[in-house]
Amino acid sequence: MTAAAARPGPTTGPDATPDADILRVRGLTIDFRLPTGSLRAVEDVGFTLRRGACLALVGESGSGKSTIAQCIQGILPKAARVAGGAVALGTGRHGEPPVEITALGRDSRAMLALRGNRVATVFQEPMTALSPLHTIGDQVGEPLRLHQGLSRRQADTAVVDLLAQARFPDPKAAVRMYPFELSGGLRQRAVIAIALAGEPDVLIADEPTTALDVTTQAEILALIDLLRRETGMAVLLITHDLGVVAHMAAHMVVLHRGRMLEAGPVAPLFQDPGHPYLRALMGAVPRVSGAVQARLTPLRDIRIDPALLQSLRQGTPAPDALPDAPPDGPPDGPPDDDAAPVMLRLDALEKHYPLRHGGLFRRDGGTVQAVRGVNLELRAGTCLGLVGESGCGKTTLMRLITGALRPTVGRVLFDSGDGPADVAHMDRARLTRYRREAQYIFQDPFASLNPRMTVRELLTEPMVIHGVGTARARADRAAELLRIVGLDARMMGRHPHSFSGGQRQRLSIARALALGPRLLLCDEPVSALDVSVQAQVLNLLADLRTALGLTMLFVSHNLAVVRHVADSIVVMCAGRLVEWAPADVLVNDARHPYTRALLSAVPEPDPHRRVTPGELGVARASDPAAWPAPYRPGPDGRTQWRTLGDGHVVAVGGPA
CATH class of the missing domain: 3.40.50.300 (P-loop containing nucleotide triphosphate hydrolases)
Structure with missing residues (x-):
């Protein structure tokens, strides 16, 4: 069953023709060899990712999401083997021929040319993904020299453009900086710039915002979505956050213990989830709007004696x-x-x-x-x-x-x-x-x-x-x-x-x-x-x-x-x-502009309520000097409480 075939409906990107498919996963089965025997991590999973579209793989830890992503990149652990099925890339944006990834050796020249070039990844933890010993410029420039064959001088010029494309506030200064000098959001932008260097056909976003604040998360998600629309690359989004899925994806595939339980367009699935597992996931999400649930409904609740x-x-x-x-x-x-x-x-x-x-x-x-x-x-x-x-x-x-x-x-x-x-x-x-x-x-x-x-x-x-x-x-x-x-x-x-x-x-x-x-x-x-x-x-x-x-x-x-x-x-x-x-x-x-920005940046599990950080002015909301009157601090930086009733107080500019 493919994501497109599970439930008919509107999609993002071109029509569903064979030429429109950039990534095809068919009957994928992956086993792990363990001292105690064989463990089946993924069983008979299939979906299609179209050019310029965003497809979400959704599930808890251990559901097989990252194992599928590793297979697509050709970086499965040595203990893992593909026991069945196939993963194939279609014709590339620059005319590259179709290729069956599962037929390539993980260290073969063909796989090395593919990885980081036609298929790129944004990982969950940018500080782990980046080398602490090399500057941002060196790390963004490496795939340019490796895959594009640019000289050091050409790569240095292109790095500034890539960092600007990743919306760095000062790309020229960032070239000489090290990861520890950047905030979490800027580190993730650096990882995105590295991924863009190969002009990939498929960008795998593996929990790209889990470790980030909601406002930074909103900015990173908006950046990935903007780059998808500008460059035409397809995005395979791996996440457990249904709010992020509703905000980013047109189609979704729900995984549990390596098996695909449900797949189809996002809006119908959110409105009427067919599988009890997806209904349970949606019931476990705390929401910023609506009535507060007395208890959330996890899949496995803990009842205290x-x-x-x-x-x-x-x-x-x-x-x-x-x-x-x-x-x-x-x-x-x-x-x-x-x-x-x-x-x-x-x-x-x-x-x-x-x-x-x-x-x-x-x-x-x-x-x-x-x-x-x-x-x-x-x-x-x-x-x-x-x-x-x-x-x-x-x-x-x-x-x-x-x-x-x-x-x-x-x-x-x-x-x-x-x-x-x-x-x-x-x-x-x-x-x-x-x-x-x-x-x-x-x-x-x-x-x-x-x-x-x-x-x-x-x-x-x-x-x-x-x-x-x-x-x-x-x-x-x-x-x-x-x-x-x-x-x-x-x-x-x-x-x-x-x-x-x-x-x-x-x-x-x-x-x-x-x-x-x-x-x-x-x-x-x-x-x-x-x-x-x-x-x-x-x-x-x-x-x-x-x-x-x-x-x-x-x-x-x-x-x-x-x-x-x-x-x-x-x-x-x-x-x-x-x-x-x-x-x-x-x-x-x-009442306060910063509180409003935080509330507006929370991705709700509702495809009809999307976060738009460009309209929120999130970056300005974090800057006290940019707050409008009367919330801007006084000349000495002081604030004082103003009572609004019902236990509600807000900080306003204090006396000079």
Whole structure:
């Protein structure tokens, strides 16, 4: 079954004639040779990609999307073999003859001439795809010299044009820069420029925006779509984000465990999905518009045994016993903001970093104000969402809250019921207790979990450090925590690498709960997960918060995700807080231009609502100097809150 044949309907690009097909996949079957036997990763997959069109391969991790992409590029691992079917390219834009890719050796001259030339790829993580030791100019120029036969001087001239085509703000300066000097969005533009160097017939975009902010994502997607229309290249989009599919693709193929479940034009499939799997995927997506679902509907939900939660709450903390949840038990829904005590207060908080010029120890280059005059309150039992782009100061603010950084100005005050204490000036005993009461869930669980430690060691380590419980009690607690996050206690002897991404994030949550915290600091905990796994983790966090009476600060760049989990949302830009309101009030009545840009940049799973970043002015929305009155900061950079009612406040220019 082909994408075009599954459901008749309108398409992007030329009519469906054989000459219009640039990529044909027929009955593709791929096996992996493992020590335990053969594993079938892809089975009987077929679709057709037309010239100038965009086709999306959709599915969770492990569905076979990237394996198919590797086969098209001729870079399958040595353990993999094509057990059936074929992948073929049609006649190229410049008259290149048709070729059957699966008949070529991966290291043959024909395959090397094809890869990076007629078939190019934009990978998920640009920092991994780019060499840290070579300039952007050298890396963009390499395929020009390799495939186009240009001299070094000719390639240097062409590189500037390619970077301009990839919409670099200063292409000539970028030629001499290294990847670490660029933002995530600019690094991805550099990867796109490298892909364009060979004037490809097919561009494989393998999760090209997963690691990017929503505003940067909107710009990169718009760039790929513009280049597709300008150059006539076809785009094979690999993603798990249905919002991106609705925004970019004309046709889609839905994969699950290597098999094709459904295929056809995007609009009819979104309006009336035929397969239960696609319906489940769509139900797992948090949305920025419409009513908030009580629970998202992941493919495999995690239901917590009430008896386990009750055992977690019982007892009283003691030096030789395990810590427990707050003694008041679970709240009946989010507490009233006026009634709940303030657990965390940020008082005129600022963090400045010196710029070094002229040598390692000289600090005469001025300062960067990463956090500017932040005043914030988080009440016990509530969940506050903190939203903003990369570089806005979110993570710096979180590190100030944990005490990992000391503020330049202001205070972080934490009150667990015995009065507010300044985190930066706590004595040793109080700081140790604070580190038990406030726990952190990181964005990347694979980086935050020690790969050499077993699950048992990972979960009991916090208890060992804080001298909590006996060895037997700690092991029992670890097994209990595993069951609470929906994992089997028999997994205690396994290492992090043997778990999926969603399972590793659940391990991180279990580790954070080990000491019975009152405050959970969640730093982009679901941004790297599939939509179904993301829904699973969000539901788990909501259940734990309700059952254990936890207070949460949830940081993300995705307003749709934050809207689903938070009672109220505060928006941060350029180190400042710019708007704060209850979640539904903020998404339905945003006032600040930056908040509106963030909302407009979220790709909704609706083909009739497309993101148009050129009209949004996203880049200008991130620049405080470009904000219109009255939102532009005062002459000294200060802002002040203006009350709009219903708990809604917005930052406006402060006094001179």
